[in-house]
Amino acid sequence: MSRILFWAAVAATVAAVVAVPFYLDGFWLQTGLFAMSAAIGAIGLNLLTGATGQLSMGHAFFLAVGAYAYVFLAAEPTGTLGGLGLPTPLAAVLAVLAAGVAGGLFSPIASRLKGAYLGIATLALIFGGQHVLFNAGPVTGGFNGRAVPPMELFGFVFADSPEVVLLAVPFGSLERLWLLGAVLLAGAAFFARGVLRGRPGRAMNTIRDHEIAAGVIGVPVTRYRAGVFVLSSMYGGLAGVLLALVFQRTVPEYFGVLLSLDYLAMIVIGGLGSVTGAVIGAVFVSMLPQLLTRYSDAIPLIAAPGSGGVSPAEAARILYGAAVVSVVLFLPGGLYGLLRKIRPSLPSIRLRLARSPETRSSHVP
Amino acid sequence: MITFLELLVNGISIGAVYALIALGFVVIFKATEVVNFAHASLLLAGGYLVARLHPYVGFWAALLIGIAAAAVIGALIEFLIIRRANVASHSVLAIVTIGVDIVLTTELTRQIGTEVLAVGDPWADSVVRIGGVTIAETRIVALVTATLLISAFLLAFKYTGWGVAMRATAEDAETAALMGIRLGRVSLSAWAVAGGLAAVAAVFLCVFPTPGLDRSTSLAAIKAFPAAILGGLDSTTGALVGGLVVGVTEAMMSGYQNDLAFLGRGIGDVAPFLVMIVILLIRPAGLFGTKELARV
Numbered sequence: 001m002s003r004i005l006f007w008a009a010v011a012a013t014v015a016a017v018v019a020v021p022f023y024l025d026g027f028w029l030q031t032g033l034f035a036m037s038a039a040i041g042a043i044g045l046n047l048l049t050g051a052t053g054q055l056s057m058g059h060a061f062f063l064a065v066g067a068y069a070y071v072f073l074a075a076e077p078t079g080t081l082g083g084l085g086l087p088t089p090l091a092a093v094l095a096v097l098a099a100g101v102a103g104g105l106f107s108p109i110a111s112r113l114k115g116a117y118l119g120i121a122t123l124a125l126i127f128g129g130q131h132v133l134f135n136a137g138p139v140t141g142g143f144n145g146r147a148v149p150p151m152e153l154f155g156f157v158f159a160d161s162p163e164v165v166l167l168a169v170p171f172g173s174l175e176r177l178w179l180l181g182a183v184l185l186a187g188a189a190f191f192a193r194g195v196l197r198g199r200p201g202r203a204m205n206t207i208r209d210h211e212i213a214a215g216v217i218g219v220p221v222t223r224y225r226a227g228v229f230v231l232s233s234m235y236g237g238l239a240g241v242l243l244a245l246v247f248q249r250t251v252p253e254y255f256g257v258l259l260s261l262d263y264l265a266m267i268v269i270g271g272l273g274s275v276t277g278a279v280i281g282a283v284f285v286s287m288l289p290q291l292l293t294r295y296s297d298a299i300p301l302i303a304a305p306g307s308g309g310v311s312p313a314e315a316a317r318i319l320y321g322a323a324v325v326s327v328v329l330f331l332p333g334g335l336y337g338l339l340r341k342i343r344p345s346l347p348s349i350r351l352r353l354a355r356s357p358e359t360r361s362s363h364v365p
Numbered sequence: 366m367i368t369f370l371e372l373l374v375n376g377i378s379i380g381a382v383y384a385l386i387a388l389g390f391v392v393i394f395k396a397t398e399v400v401n402f403a404h405a406s407l408l409l410a411g412g413y414l415v416a417r418l419h420p421y422v423g424f425w426a427a428l429l430i431g432i433a434a435a436a437v438i439g440a441l442i443e444f445l446i447i448r449r450a451n452v453a454s455h456s457v458l459a460i461v462t463i464g465v466d467i468v469l470t471t472e473l474t475r476q477i478g479t480e481v482l483a484v485g486d487p488w489a490d491s492v493v494r495i496g497g498v499t500i501a502e503t504r505i506v507a508l509v510t511a512t513l514l515i516s517a518f519l520l521a522f523k524y525t526g527w528g529v530a531m532r533a534t535a536e537d538a539e540t541a542a543l544m545g546i547r548l549g550r551v552s553l554s555a556w557a558v559a560g561g562l563a564a565v566a567a568v569f570l571c572v573f574p575t576p577g578l579d580r581s582t583s584l585a586a587i588k589a590f591p592a593a594i595l596g597g598l599d600s601t602t603g604a605l606v607g608g609l610v611v612g613v614t615e616a617m618m619s620g621y622q623n624d625l626a627f628l629g630r631g632i633g634d635v636a637p638f639l640v641m642i643v644i645l646l647i648r649p650a651g652l653f654g655t656k657e658l659a660r661v
Contacts, residue, residue, distance in 0.1 A: 055456045109642065112649045115456050116400035120594045121645055123587065124638035135629030208454075212659055257587070261463055268460050310475065317471040324464030328450050328457060 017182045021175035029174040030246065031290040036181040037242040039282035040188045042266040043275055044235020047192055049264065050272035051201065052228045053208030055115055058106075058122030059263045061129040062099045062233040064255035066240025067148075069095035071250055072139050074149045081146060082138045088151045092241050099237020100230050107226035114211075114225075126257050133252035145251035148244045151180065158245065173248075181242055185279075188235060192275045195231070204228060205273070262286075265324050271334030280335045284323075289316035370498045372620040373613065378504040380612020381511035385566040386589035387596065387604035388515060389559030394598050395535040396555035398455050399447055403462040404563060405586035406469035409578075411435035411564025412484065412571055413473055416578045419485035427485070432564040438469075439560025440553050447556075448549065474580040482571075482578040490573045507569040514565065515605060518558075522601065527554065535599070588615070588634075591641035597654020606652060611637040 021029060045059050073091035075083035086094070103110070109121050133140045140146065150173065151158040158176045195201055206214040207221055215221050244250050262285055270281020292312035310318075331338055386408065393401045401407075415424075415431035422430070442465055450461055488502040522528040533541040534551045542548050563586075570585050571578040592611040596603025618625065619633030650656045 049456070053454060053456055055459060109645055113645065116394075116459055116598065117594060117645070117649070117651075119400065119402075119456075119459060120590045121642065123590060124642050127635050127638045131629060131631060131635045134631070257584075261467060264460055264463055265467065268457070268464070272457070314471050314475050318468050321464045321467030321471065324467070325446055325461055328461045328464070329446065 018179070021178045026172075026174050027290075027294065029178050031287055033174065033177055033181050033242070033246045034290070035283045035286045036185045037239045037246065038263075038266065038286040039185055039279045040242065041236050041239030042263055042270070042278035042282040043188055043192045044232040044239070045263045046267045046270075046273060046275070046278040047195065047204070047235070048228050048232035050267050050274070050277070051196060051208065052204040052225065053114070054110070054225060054229065055119035056122045056229075056232070057119050057257070057260045057264070058125035058129075059232075059236050060255045060257070060259035061122075061125040062102060062236030063240035063243060063259065064129055064133060064250075064252070065099040065102045065233075066095045066237030067244035067250045067255075068133065068140050068146075068240075069098040069237070070241045070244055071146050071148050075146065076149075080138065081141055088149060089153055092151065095241050096234050096237040099240065100234040102237075103230040103233025104226070106233075107229055110229035111222040111226035122260075123257070126255075126260060130252060130256060133255065140252065141250075143252065145249055148248050148250060150248075151177075151245055153180075174246075177242075177245055180245075184238065184242060188238060189275050189279065192235075196273075196275065200224075208273075262320075265320050267334075268324050269320065269327050269334055271336030274336055277334050277336035280339075284335065285320050288320060289313050292316050367497050368620065371500065372616045374498065374500050375504055375620075376613035376616030377609060378508040378511075378612070379616060380592075380609035381508050381515075382566050382569045382608070383589045383592045383611050384605045384608025385511050385514060385562045385569075386586060387593040387608050388518065388601060389562040390589065390593040391596075391598060391601055391604045392531075392555050393559045394593075395601075396531055397443070397447065397552040399462065400455070400459040400598070401462050401556075401559065402459060403442060403466040403469065404559065404589070405583040406466045406473065407435050407439055407560045408563035408567045408570075408586045409470060409473045409583045410438055411560070412567030412578045412582060413477065413482070415564070415568055416482035416484050416571070424485045424487055428565075428568060431568070432561045435560035435564035435567075436557040437560070439556035439558075439563075443553050443556035448552070470583055474583070477578065477580050480579065481576050484568050484571045484578060486568065486572045488572065501573055503569070503572040503574075507572070510565065510569070514562065518562075519601065531555065588637050591637045595641045595644045595651055597651030599655055600651070600653035603651055603653035610640060614640050 020032070024032075041059060041063060044062075045056065048054050048056055070091050072082065073084050073086045073094050074088045075081065076085040077083040084091075106122075106125065110118065113121055134142060136142075156176075158173055158180060196204075203214065203219040203224055206217070206219060207224055211221060266281035266285045267278050268281070269284055270279065271277025289312055292315050296312045327334055333340075386404065389407075390401060390404050393399060393404075411431040411434065414434050415427045418430055419427035421427075442462070446461060446465065447458060450458055486503065488506055491502045492499050493502055493505060494500075522531065530541070530546045530551050531554075533544065533546055534548060538548060541551075566586075566589075567578070567582070570582060588611055589608070592607035593604055594607070595610060596605070596607030614636045615633050618636040622630070622632060625632055644652060648654075
């Protein structure tokens with residue numbers, strides 16, 4: 001019975017996701033796409049910080065590597081800008097690998113340091129990365145950034161032209177990317193769940209909870225730390241590729257410290273150490289400024305940008321900064337933990353708990 | 366050679382300011398084992414108050430108010446948040462301070478807006494010439510002030526009851542509590558001291574030759590993080606050495622920027638982080654940090 005319920009829930013979710021681009025307008029699709037990209041990145045960071053306990057403030061760097069590697073590999077070379085003009089799907093895969101390699105190059109640090117030391121060491125990635133982005137003009141386009149070539153899969157272009165109309169709905173780039181983003185997010189979430197549920201996940205949690213005990217029972221601690229760092233940077237790279245496709249332009253400023261802090265806020269607010277938590281947090285943090293901007297007229301205390309009052313973006317930052325603090329004070333386990341507490345009878349959740357008893361213990365104590 | 370000396374003096378002076386910030390960072394870490402990522406916003410708060418108040422009450426009174434306010438904000442963060450957060454891992458507490466930092470920095474940068482605020486210091490842009498070497502007066506004052514404050518702090522750390530309590534807590538919090546040391550007061554005072562030091566540092570980060578306090582000042586404060594880390598998070602000596610290393614590296618790299626053109630523009634801002642990475646590769650616990658040992 002519960003199995004049927006589970007598959008019914010899956011089918012309903014898929015149907016809902018596919019139906020979205022037919023009903024919602026561009027604003028919501030774009031907001032949703034930002035949330036999807038953020039969710040992929042946050043899942044990666046949650047594997048590292050939430051599940052393994054390795055604080056990283058350099059996540060934005062790996063997004064930048066993914067985004068810029070994709071642009072460089074896929075773009076045709078023009079006057080001052082270089083490019084390899086590879087087929088876009090190949091470029092995307094290589095971009096994710098490039099982010100992984102960047103993470104791997106940092107592993108001499110990532111595998112030996114932990115906690116705050118690692119957090120501050122990863123700040124170096126952000127500042128060094130920004131320096132490179134601003135200065136390596138032929139690859140990154142410098143201050144002005146670069147245009148992102150649209151993705152093309154089996155002859156299907158994820159852009160506004162050629163025009164496609166499906167069921168009387170014009171299917172522009174956002175509508176097309178929505179489906180791509182949903183597939184990527186589903187794949188990323190599924191893979192991370194597999195990692196967390198299996199042997200590696202338990203090893204990672206043991207490293208977080210008691211490093212020495214982990215070593216004693218035979219977990220290769222340094223190797224795991226380096227490995228998780230690489231995996232998380234690949235997630236960051238994938239998020240970067242999707243983000244670049246949505247933005248259609250990469251600018252170096254975007255990939256700064258603030259973006260890294262956003263990602264940390266996401267996983268804390270959503271719930272450390274779980275995939276669902278990362279997704280909830282990503283949706284919360286990335287939708288908040290968009291929603292506040294959209295409805296700034298209707299919400300008291302928020303002024304239009306530039307008018308001297310609290311702008312929507314600032315209000316959003318203050319709100320989620322406060323959310324981070326209050327979640328840690330009052331809601332250990334984050335929004336996901338809260339969700340599980342108030343609805344333990346939700347069928348799909350009960351099913352999950354019944355199928356894998358270790359999930360109860362696998363989130364942050 | 367003249368340029369080199371000028372850069373060296375400037376580097377040492379700005380390094381002493383970084384050392385002030387890093388010292389606060391280390392004091393908090395020693396007393397509470399929390400890495401305070403909100404340190405940059407404490408600094409910004411102190412500097413902002415000085416810059417806003419000095420036209421009304423004069424520089425010195427504004428400075429005192431700024432120091433007191435930053436100390437109170439630090440103490441409030443400890444009292445209202447850190448003390449009440451019931452979490453097992455100190456990484457999570459570090460993330461809490463990031464949340465605090467996001468709130469404070471956003472609000473302060475909103476208040477500052479696009480302005481560049483002068484801090485109204487009495488030294489203005491006067492310079493001193495010593496045998497061909499030109500040094501801004503502010504730099505000398507910064508060096509002297511930082512040296513005085515740091516020595517006063519180290520002496521207090523060594524000889525006063527407060528210092529003994531602090532060191533005992535850092536050594537073994539539980540035993541210290543059994544000996545009658547009030548842990549709450551120790552950590553509260555650590556946060557307050559760190560806030561005050563940060564406010565002093567803020568003033569010196571914003572005086573001549575820097576144009577003044579603007580929204581990027583908190584980014585300048587972030588350079589004190591590598592200073593604290595490369596010296597070793599749990600070592601006051603480390604904070605001093607780290608601050609000087611960062612300051613001198615930054616000054617040298619910026620000063621010889623034209624000779625280092627192949628590294629790109631603005632290498633001076635990145636240099637502290639590069640030095641930190643190199644040192645961490647060789648000594649993962651920092652230059653003077655204690656290597657973490659565990660008894661099983």
